[in-house]
Amino acid sequence: MKSRITLIFFSYCLLFNACMVDNFEEGALLLDSITEVRLSSNDTLFLKKDGTFEIRYALRYFSKQGEVNFRNTVRPKFFLNGIEVDKAEIDLSQEASYILQAEVPNNPKLLSNELNIQVLSLINAIKEIHLEFIGQSNILIAELDEPTFEDLFRINLLLVTGERMVVNENFFDFEFILNGSKVEAFKFDNLTLGETTEVQIGINDMLSNVVGLEVLTIENAINEIAIDYLGESNILIPELQEVNFEDLLGLELTLVNGAKLKVGKSDFDFEFLLNGKAYKKLEIEDFELGKVTELKIAINEVVSNAIQIEVLRIKDAVSEIEITLIEGVNQINKAETKGLITDFIKIEAELKNSMKIDLKKYPEIFQVIYNEIKLLDKDIANFPDGRFKLSVQVAEVRSNFLDFEIFDPMTYIKRIDLVLDERTRNIYAVAGSSKLDFTYEVIGMDESVLSIPASLVVDGKKQDSFRNVPITKAGMVQVHAEISGKKSNSVQIISRQDQVLPKIRVPIVFHVLDNLNKNITKSVIDFEMEKLNLAFANQFELDPFMPKSSNAVNIHMEFYLADRDEAGNLLSQRGINRYSSGGQTFGESTEEERIYLFQRMWDPRKYVNVFVGRMDRLGGYAYLPFVKDIDLPGIFTIDNDYVLHYPYVTVMSDNAMGEPNNNTLAHEIGHMLALYHTFDQNTNGFQCIDGDYCPDTETHLIDATNSLFVSTSNFMLNCQEETFISVNIMDYIQKSNSFTFDQRARMRTAAIYSPFFAKEGNYTNARLRPLEKGPLDHSIQPVFCPNQNHFGRRFHHH
Template sequence: MKNVLLIFAFLTLLLFNSCMTDREAENSFYLNQINKIQVISSKTIFFTENREEDFNLTVSFFDRDNRPFLNNIDVPYVIYLGDSVIKEPSLDLSKPGKYKLRVMFPTRELTFSNEVEIEVVEGDYIKELVLDFSNETRNQFTLVNNEPYDFTLRAFGPDGEIPGVEEQIKRNLSLQVGNVNTNRLTGIPITQIGLIDVQASVFGIESNILKINSRQDVSYPIKEFQVVFHVFSNLFTPSQSSFESQINSSNIAFSGGIRSSFRRNLNAVDAGFRFKLADRNPDGSLMETKGVNRIMSNKVFLDAQDQELLQLKFNSLWDPSQYINVFIEDLSSLQAAGYAYLPFLTSPVVGGLNPILEEDTELFYPIMVALDYRLFNGQYRDDNVLAHELGHYLGLYHTFQDCQTGDFCDDTQSHTLPSNQSIRFSNNRTNCSNEPYISTNFMDYISVVDNFTFDQKERMTKVYENALFMPKDFNAPDSRIKPFKRGQLDPSIKPIICNF
């Protein structure tokens, strides 16, 4: 019996070897679905420097049917640089040369990725350095000591743009801005007036030259207008506060007081115009409701371009040399939030406003602004519609007017409206030279607006000084008030309709 037990014990030990063995990692049924690994390096070209440089790898896994696999999972993999295994993607930049990088996952058959060639090169690898304005400060015009510029710099090699070298460029950058030298690309103040050259240099390679026209802002005496809102009695019953709201918004807009989430425009200015609700009727008596004139009407005009309505408005205009006339209408037939008539000038001080007329011309068109009544009854909220229409009233065109003459203001980007409705109101615009930029101008159709520019101010000021039917007398109390002469309506004069 003792022998039997001995044999049993011996065989048991022999049979099971008295130990348990741990597994290798490569036997997973699930992980062995990995059939292909694709690796993309954030950088493939590095410039020689006495330092180590980290870079990022984008590693994608695919199964045997070439479908993406293990998405959004932090999959561990082994990195090979040449034949050496490295812990992190990092390169010693003091050793120029070519290196091959790949990654491996320990599947049963050891799955390797594609091979990425990485090269450490000297500075003369750069064939072209392209200096450009950043999207938010793209403008050849600026105001001295105003908002700082941001620039972008891209390096091109024999195979096109060299990706991922931004940090190395920043470390080795020299930027000449006029007679000032700096080593950064952002937050560059312009402190000189005149035409300024901007050029970058990296590793001894020089970029193209950007030219900036730096100007001094000019302050003019504030010009104030009194505004009368004409409301048809059968349309709706307005409250004075809703008009005050539009007037207040317009004052902030024209004083340059609006701040948005975007960088402030390089040429943003106080345009120098202010507005207030009229408090007296044309006969000098106090208005029943400040700034509001109710026009008694029994007829409902469904067509905003109805000739009878046009004639009614022409006849109802208060002296345009005293007031800005704003009519509150139903503009649904135009699908517009507002419209405005451009002024006529007595001398050709700005482009785009023709013909030039004599000073004693009788009023022949309804110089006015129209706003849709929904802006005032709570159906539609946009506090800047009046400011936009007043821009037209003072002679401004849309910034998207066309790519030939543009809007006659140098410091606004010429562009056209995107046909794609989904980006029609986006602040991310592309100008007529196909360069991206951020638009925040009041005269564009965009969701966020915050500025009139220096050239727009100059244009509006010249228009104001040379326009017919403009309430200039209000700002010159000592001037001789000319009698208001209402002539024959010329219905061929058309406003700029704004389909926000």
């Protein structure tokens, strides 16, 4: 922009002279003595520019004596290029030179020196051109850079005015000079590749300083090559991996200009160096197997750092093998299963490069070791019977061991022993209600016990379990265990059909004596009645729970309290007759006891007589019945003429009354209904034989040669010395809950065929002939029963 610039002369004095004149007269005198005027200014050189510029002058006056210091205003005349100017304007839009002179007032002959004032255009004001390099580096990479002049340089002008100015290349029509020759413009293409180009600019024959620029290709500019391995492991397994070395390497180039450059093979061409040999394309086959090789790359003469690579085959790369069972199966029955041993295991290998592989996919690599023998034939059909350790091996690497048992049941199992288990060790069952437990042992050819699972077959039907096996059919039921056709011994279960029988109702009276340890109230009697009826109905539940005998049945017999005495009078408490004891106690069935009972018992045909007496050592005793018109083993048969001559009663200790878990009363009434103890011996003495004439009760011996005792445990040993759980009410156990099928038959037979056992019909029959009592027969003794509340104590038995 060229603008008109006005230069104004100020018509008054400036700068270091004082301007104000105090006295005009004094000034006029002095002026006459002036011989020289000197005009000076700092502002004599101007660039064409905008705005108004104020020029400051110094005008100094001299007389012959020296400088005169005017203290008043002196207004000189000014001449610009010889023409007087008063209030003049100078056109500064043009470049021009001016001469300014001052004339001393009143002395036209005295002119000042000529002051040269110049107005210059910028281009002519340039004193020096400085080409300033502003790029990162004066080494330029042909592929990466294409800088413009502006990117690389700044033009710094020093003007004659002393000002400095930064301009761009378009500010003037600069000339570009490369290596001393003018070119039309600065272009990157004009730079010579691989050489240093000297760059200058010039104007008006004035040249700038020289800046050297070097242009190189990347290839020629590489200072350093760093390669980085990008793979997960530097162990390569060509059977498992597709290897592309170009993708495995990360390259970073450091160029001579300090630039760092990440490149790939596709960006840039390089060679692989493997053991000093150069490859344009490197294949995994170029490596020597099993050796750690140093791989480098090279570009021209520049060689990278080395990385280590090892190429292995799978078989050489296995570092660890683990074998595990598929579905946990390590016992293989050849009769049931076909296949290879490897079908039962998972084989996983960890390789040196951390890869995990399923080794079964490479069957040629691994060997299966049976015990310490390498296995050629993996078909389990050809395995010998037995247990062995299996492992897998690759080269020197051995897996863990797995235990296997492979067998053909027919050649491996000598026998299977099936028995009834502890809870139900009883071959008698009741169809529909018995649930039996079985157990078995599988015996090998060497008599060792094998742990091979078998199935239970009951009456030809395979069962789900050996526990709680229901027996549903009556008759002989065959039970055996089986392993793929190999059968155990057969256990024969004698299963009886249960029956719903007519209910036998039995009146009962409790003769409660008056010398007891315990107060026997009506509620104690009611409680005993409730327990009695539950026991006979197969509903007695022990606390804590104890299983019932597998033969337990409902006797279908119900006891009720008599409401009248023998004379037909209502009893004040139903079922209770309170007697004076007269000091009588009970225990060893003395003559006195027998007389006491025989005299006081009520008609046994109408009442079950329960004497609640003082009995410190026993729980009770009871007399067995006699039967008529039938044979009942162990029971005397009487004829029509028989007259009762013994107390057909039971005596209960008051101590045994009112206790929640005992069945003493049911036990004693069991005796009155012809039941013996389950362990009782018959005339054969202490042999373990069925002494109670009930085959379905578990026969056992107790150590009771001279004493009785009650076991606190329900675990007993049977005649085969096997443990079983006894819960029979007729056993000597603290807690019982069951009568069996055979015991029911015996009790109901006694109830029906004993002429002296109380029956409801007799009780209500007023026309029943009065009871005839014969002379007391002292030879008839009761069955003594231990006190179940004093278990463990021994009692003398007569």
